[in-house]
Amino acid sequence: MAETADLSNATLDELRVALAPEIAVSAMFDGWTEAALLSAAEMADVEPAVAKLAFKDSGGISGRVSAMAMIDAWIASVDQKMEAEFADGRLDNMPIRERIRSLVQFRLDAIEGLEEALRRATAVQAMPQNVARALRQGWSSADKIWRLAGDTAADYNHYTKRAILASIYAATLAVFVEDDSEDKADTRAFLDRRIEGVMKFEKAKAQLLGKDRESFDFARFLGRLRYPQD
Structure with a gap:
């Protein structure tokens, strides 16, 4: 993810893919957890609440961050790189x-x-x-x-x-x-x-x-x- 990327107007789908590579870096130390997501959000200057909304569980009731949603996004980011390459x-x-x-x-x-x-x-x-x-x-x-x-x-x-x-x-x-x-x-x-x-x-x-x-x-x-x- 480019350091100068402006994600202020990104959709949730765009935000997920943009944050995924940095989440993967953090996941090496924190696992696929909320801590990894918040670290990536801080690096990208994204509001924590918005980042958590993008990766909440599929039910959307508990508001918990979903590890599988983060992994999905990581795979999607690799897909996009492959298609562009x-x-x-x-x-x-x-x-x-x-x-x-x-x-x-x-x-x-x-x-x-x-x-x-x-x-x-x-x-x-x-x-x-x-x-x-x-x-x-x-x-x-x-x-x-x-x-x-x-x-x-x-x-x-x-x-x-x-x-x-x-x-x-x-x-x-x-x-x-x-x-x-x-x-x-x-x-x-x-x-x-x-x-x-x-x-x-x-x-x-x-x-x-x-x-x-x-x-x-x-x-x-x-x-x-x-x-x-x-």
Whole structure:
């Protein structure tokens, strides 16, 4: 977030995304808590009451700050950076595996140095009451990556591609957060192996499945992730 950013006229949605990167920095020390939010608000010269309003729990009754809302905003801020970075069309000239690798790697680079914030975010997401929302967060990230990569699949492939990528991304984040190798070399190698494995799987699947196999039994479940009913 730019130090000179004027958030006085920002909407609550804009405020959430603008504050999220600084909240993540504070979360390394304070966790995804009100203390982290207030620290970020002070850095951005945002009224504490307004900042808390932007991140209150979904019920809106208790007025408590929601950790998952802050994590949502952090993910959204990375989404925006990724979309802006690749808006120049450079992905069009890359093989599909390179598009996916570049997009995932950009997301990893964007949060490098914030491993402790990620570790704490993962712990929050793993709480029973947050698991469904965390799955939707992973699905959303995978969907944005595939769309930027140019995927237009509308059949069952739409769901399988996103489900597989979401699992790869989650596994890569788990390696990333513990990776102390130089330049995160272990994470890069892990990601490359997983993407290569998926490319081989997709090729084999295309050979084995006919066009009349247009649906899987779990498509309805995955559809709920794409269009969640709150």
